[in-house]
Amino acid sequence: MELSKADVTAQVxxxxxxxxxxxxxxDIIFDLGLIGDPNAVDVIxxxxxxxxEYLLEGAISTNSSANVPMHWPE
Structure with missing residues (x-):
């Protein structure tokens, strides 16, 4: 069985x-949604x-004694 370009792209x-x-x-999750490969659900x-790590940068430490809400710049 030969894989389609969409199948190969989804695997990568x-x-x-x-x-x-x-x-x-x-972006990758968005693209996997466009491809619609049901095998992507478990990976997502x-x-x-x-x-x-990049998602944790700038996050407030959970060890901090102050529970100060994060405010986004306006």
Whole structure:
């Protein structure tokens, strides 16, 4: 059985989704949604439970004694 371009693309994107050397996880999930490969669901769930470093930058430490809400600049 020969794989289509969409199948190959989905396989590559699913591998990339779990890598932490880039910050394109949201874009990859969007593209996987466009492709519509049902195998991507488990990989997306796994990625949702990974604490990627770039997403944690600037987050308030949970060890802080002050619970100050984060405010976005206007």
């Amino acid at each position: 994107l699913m591998l990339l989704l779990l890598d932490d050397w880039h910050d394109l996880h949201e 769930l796994k990625a949702a439970n990974i604490s990627f």
